[in-house]
Amino acid sequence: MFPNVDGFHWTFGHILFLSIFFAVLLTVGFTAATALARMMRNLRPKKVAEIRWHTEFEDLPASDRQCRHALTGAAPGRVCENGFECRHCADYPKFSGTAPEPQGRLYHRGHTWVERQPDGTFLVGLDELGEKLIGAGAQVELPAPGTRLASHDVAWRMGKPGNTVRLLAPVEGEVVETGSREKGWYLRVKPESPWPDLRHLLGGAAAAVWLDREMERVQALLAPAGMQPTLADGGVLVDDLPKAQPEADWHAIHGAMFLEP
Amino acid sequence: MADMVSTLNRPAVADREWIARAQDRCSTSRFLLWLTPWTLLLAAGLYAAYLCLRYGLHQTNMDNRFVFGLWIFLDLAIIALGAGAFFTGFLLYILRWKELKAVIATAVIVGFVCYSGAVLVLMVDVGQPVRAWFTFWHPNTHSMLTEVTFCISAYLVVLSIEYLPILLKNRKLRKVPSFLVFEFEMHKLMPVLAGVGAFLSFFHQGSLGGLFGVLRGQPFAFREGFGIWPTTFFLFILSAMAVGPVFVMLVTRLVEAVTSKRLVRPQVYQVLARTSGLLLTFYVLLKTIDTLVWLNSTSRQAGYRPWEYYAWEPFGTWILFAEIVLLGLLPALILLSPKWRARPGWMLAGALLACAGVVLNRFVLTIQTLALPTLPFEQFLTYMPNWQETATFLGVIAYGVIVYSLSYRYLSLFPQEKELAREGKEASHVS
Missing domain, CATH: 2.40.50.100 (RNA polymerase II/Efflux pump adaptor protein, barrel-sandwich hybrid domain)
Structure with missing residues (x-):
C-alpha cells in the first residue's frame, strides 16, 4: 500500500482514507502528549497539593460537601462545588453579607x-x-x-x-x-x-x-447495620x-x- | 482481646491498603477463591490458543468454506455489546448527560475488555501474530476489513488511554504525584478521546456490518445501500449503539447481584434503558424496512426466492421472527415504556432480550450466511466449534472477568457506591 511496496499507486481513496486515519492517530497522540506536557508543568508541590485536593473533593459524596451557608441555614441544601474554598466562591458575599469573620x-x-x-x-x-x-x-x-x-x-x-x-x-x-x-x-x-x-x-x-x-x-x-444509633x-x-x-x-x-x- | 474481636468480625483483607477506604470488599482469600476458576479457564484458553498458533487452524473445525466460525461470530457480538464504551462516553462528555458519570468507568472497562478480547481472538484466528503489521503495510484497500482493522486498532489504543486514568485513581497509585497529575490532566482531555472514540466506533461498527452487505456471492447477506455502504453498515452501527447502554446496565446489575451491593442509582438505569429503548425502536423499524426490501426486491433481482433460505432447518422463519419481533420489537417496547421500565424485572428482561437480539443478528450474518448454499450444486454446510475454539473463547471471557474483578476491587468504579452504602445503612436503622 505504501511507497516502496510493489504495485502501489496513490489514488484519491488512499489519500482520503490515510489522511483521516493519521489525523485520528495524531489527535490521540497529541492528546496524550498534551496531558504529559501539562503533567510535567504542574509537578510542583503547591500545584500537586491543589490537584490532590480537587480530585479528592470531587470524590466526596454530596452529603459530605455541604456549603457552610447550608450549615447555618442561610442556603438550605446548598452543596459546595468549590473545594470548600470560600475564598474563591463568587456567592460567598451574597450569603455572609457584612458579618465579621469569626x-x-x-x-x-x-x-x-x-x-x-x-x-x-x-x-x-x-x-x-x-x-x-x-x-x-x-x-x-x-x-x-x-x-x-x-x-x-x-x-x-x-x-x-x-x-x-x-x-x-x-x-x-x-x-x-x-x-x-x-x-x-x-x-x-x-x-x-x-x-x-x-x-x-x-x-x-x-x-x-x-x-x-x-x-x-x-x-x-x-x-x-440494623441497629439504632445509641448516643442520640x-x-x-x-x-x-x-x-x-x-x-x-x-x-x-x-x-x-x-x-x- | 480487641484484635481477636476485630479478626472475628471483619474478614482479613491483606490488600486493604490498595482498596479505597469507603469501598467494602470481601476478604483476600475469598477474592482469590473467586479468581481461581476463571484463572483455570484462562489457562485452558491459552493452551488452546497455543495449539492453534503452533499447529495451525486445522486445530479448529473451520475450513475453506466455513471460514467464519464461533470466533468471528462472538467477536462481532462482543464488539457490538462493547459499544457502550464509546456511546456512553459520547453521551457524557459530548452531550453532557452528567448522570452517566455513575457508570462511565464500567462502560470503559467493559469496552476495553470486549475490544482487547476480540483482538486477542482475531490474532489467533488470523494466525502469524508476528506478521500482524502486514495488515497495516499491505492492506487490501478494497476490503471493508481494512477499515475495520485500522479503526479497531486505533480504538483499542483510545480505550487503553481512557482506562489509564481509571487505573491511576487507585488508592496507592494516586499517592504518586506524577500519576495523580497525569490522571487529572487526562480527565480534562477526555472529551477529545470520547469524540475520537465515537468517530472510530461509528466506522468500524459500520464496516463490520458492511463486510457482509457487500457479499454479492452470498445473496442471503447482500444488501443495496448508499454509495459504497450497504444498509447493513448503518444497521450495525445503530444496533450496537442500541445495546451498548443496556449491556453496561446488565454488567452493573450483575456486579450488584454478585456483591450484594447497590452501586448505581435507579435513575441512571432508567436513562440507560430509555436511551436503548429509543435507539432499538429506530433500529427495529429500519431493520424491518431493510428486510422487506431484501425479500421483495434485492434477493429477487439476484434471481433468488428469499423464502427458500428459510427452508433449511434449523434456520426456519422463526429466526427472522425471533430477531425482529421477539428480540427486537418486544424489548424495544419494554424499554420504551416508563411503566414497564420502572419494574426492575421487566427492565432487566428487556435489556437481556435486546442484547440477545443483537447477538442473534451477528449469528445470522456470520454462521447462517455461510451455512446456506448459494449455487445449485452446493450443500447446506454444518459447523460445530470444537474444544479448541470453545476453550479459546472461554479463555477470553475469563480474561474479561478477571480484568473486571481486579478493577472492581482495586479501582473506584462507582462514584455513587459510598453514598448508596451510607443510605442503605441509614435505611436499615430506620426500619
Missing part, C-alpha cells in the same frame, strides 16, 4: 483546626472528635520544621499500623515548630502573609453546627473509639471523617 479556633472539614497566636504564627491541631476517632497510642509522622504547607494538602499523618490517615492542612505557610498530642497541637505554622484569608475555615455558629453534624455522622457510621440522647463519646469498637470498619470511618478516599 475569631478564635477555626476548623477545616477534615477535623484539623487553626488558632492565631499573638506572635503572628498559627497553631494547628486535631479537634477532639478527630483525636477520639484515631484513638490513643497512635504513631504520628510530623513534617520537619521548614516544610511548606499548602491549604488542604497533607499536613501530617497519624494512626496505627495498617491504617494511617493523613490530616489536611487548614492553612498555608511554613512549619516552624512541631508539637504533640500532649501539647494539644501538632504544628506551629508561619503563614505567608501576616493576616491570611481564612474564609475557607469554619468558625462560630457554622463550626458549632458542623461539629454537631459530625457527631451524628460518627454515630451513624459506628452503628452496626446526648451521651459522650469515649476517648478511644477504635479500642471501644474494634469491629467497626475503621478504614471506611476514617476515610469518611478525614475526607480521605
